[in-house]
Amino acid sequence: MDKNLKRMATMHRMQTKGLELFYKKGYYNTSIDDILKELDLSKGAFYYHFQSKEDFFVSIVQNMVVRKVYNLMIEPIEGKADPVTAIERCFENALATAEHNELDYGFVLGNFITEFNGRNQEISKYLKDIYKVWEVNLVTTLQKGKTDGFIARHVDSEGVASFLIASYMGIRVLMVEGNSRMLGYNYMQQIKQYLKSIAETQLV
Amino acid sequence: MDKNLKRMATMHRMQTKGLELFYKKGYYNTSIDDILKELDLSKGAFYYHFQSKEDFFVSIVQNMVVRKVYNLMIEPIEGKADPVTAIERCFENALATAEHNELDYGFVLGNFITEFNGRNQEISKYLKDIYKVWEVNLVTTLQKGKTDGFIARHVDSEGVASFLIASYMGIRVLMVEGNSRMLGYNYMQQIKQYLKSIAETQLV
DNA sequence: TGGTCAACCGACCACTTAGTCGGTTTTTTT
DNA sequence: AAAAAAACCGACTAAGTGGTCGGTTGACCA
Structure with a gap:
């Protein structure tokens, strides 16, 4: 326990800076040395803790990226009674976080x-798994929303879930370096309208 | 005119192969040599025609990427009487093309x-410009749709336009290597539902 | 005090990268 | 056919790249 403290601390420092730079510059465009330079650590330290650059990245994905997505996109919605309101609030909050971050490079996941689509199957798999967890959670919440009378029966929960995720991913791409404020606001208006159309009360 | 024929032919071969590989593997993960190897051309030939890798990529964006987006996403909608039907058909066709392409790496633009968000301002600008042309065209068509009685007056055309683009970009990311058939189908169902909600006939 | 070992160092290796340049081939012009 | 211009070749450079490895440090224990 206590013994592993230093080990964990260094690994965590590397992972944090690694995620920062991979997110900022992309995986293939960020070298190990870039990361180590900013941490005043050496190659030896890096390869003492991680087997390879890929192994390092996977560890980042499985620890930090998972957590980020979970905290920001899944937890705020999971199991909530009224999915419509929960999703609205969650997306609104997520976009606001992005807007207020002056250095925004898009949605991490x-x-x-x-970047890895069609380029690295293994890493793609880990990333897709996170997406799937998110999607399943959304579907579950939406289904529960049906039985609780918040969502119309005819709604295709899986369709709605992937549509929501896709639209969010897309707007986060466009929000970088644009007038993200306006884009985010407009996006939320449309999402609200769309969500209305799947809500129970507005059944045709 | 005639003089430039060979020049144009070689440049075009390079650009075509360049776009193919940049799209497949990403810009930073594709070397000039990768491209030249497949064309049986040399470094000399490349730097005779282009000043740098970046200059080369910009020329690809301004010629081929622009045209791709224009042909597939803008032209089929531009000026059409009924925007709702036009957008539906256009997106459906675009997704079908993606599905039937066994090697799909996402939406080129x-x-x-x-990849360039926050990494290369100049290139980002050229890419964003294409997006803007697309957006403006959508807005114009939607506005015309209002006066022609296809779109409800209260609709925010700009919001709808960026929402449509964002959702399309997002779903194209998810469609890679997944069960793209199902995803694409589900996506279209949701888009149709969303479009219904902005159509004139269904005004609340 | 001396030994042990996890944690870290940094020179080094084989390889790739974008870009250069003197020279050769091919095409066009005269 | 000769000269001129355009197109192309490929060895080379300098600066990285991921990864290795023999060696050092310093905390901890006996």
Whole structure:
């Protein structure tokens, strides 16, 4: 326990800086040395803790990226009674976080999925798994929303879930370096309208 | 005119192969040599025609990427009387093309925007410009749709336009290597539902 | 005090990268 | 056919790249 403290601390420092730079510059465009330089650590330290650059990245995905997505996108919705309100609030909050971050490079998970799509099957799998967890959670919440009378019966929960995720990923791409404030606001208006159309009360 | 024929032919061969590989593997993960190897051309030939890798990529964006987006996403909608039907058909066709392409790496424009976001301002600008042309065209068509009685007056055309683009970009990311058939189908169902909600006939 | 070992160092290796340049081939012009 | 211009070749450079490895440090224990 106590013994592993230093080990964990260093690994965590590397992972944090690694995620920062991979997110900022992309995986293939970020070298191990880039990361180590900013931490005043050496190659030896890196390869003492991680087997390879890929192994390092996987560890980041499985620890930090998972947590980020979970905290920001899944937890705020999971099991909530009224899915419509929960999703609205969650997305609104997520976009606001992105807007207020002056250095925004897009949605972490979305960026990585794009970068590895068709280029690295193994890493793609880990990333897609996170997406799937998110999707399943959304579907479950939406289904529960049906039985609780918040969502119309005819709604295809899986369709709605992937549509929501896709639209969010897309808007986060466009929000970088644009007038993200306006884009985010407009996006939320449309999402609200869309969500209305799947809500129980507005059944045709 | 005639003089430039060989020049144009070689440049075009390079650009075509360049776009193919940049799209497949990403810009930073594709070397000039990768491209030249497949064309049986040399470094000399490349730097005779292009100033740098970046200059080369910009020329690809301004010629081929622009045209791709225009042909597939803008032209089929531009100026059409009924925007709702036009957008539906256009997106359906675009997704079908993606599905039937066994080697799909996502939406070309979306991938590049993601890769260069926050990494290369100049290139980002050229990519964003294409997005803007697309957006403006959508807005114009939607506005015309209002006066022609296809779109409800209260609709925010700009919001709808960026929402449509964002959702399309997002779903194209998810469709890679997944069960893209199902995803695409589900996506279209949701888009149709959403479009219904902005159509004139269904005004609340 | 001396030994042990996890944690870390940094020179080094084989390889790839974008870009250069003197020279050769091919095509066009005269 | 000769000269001129355009197109192309490929060895080379300098700066990285991921990864290795023999060696050092310093905390901890006996």
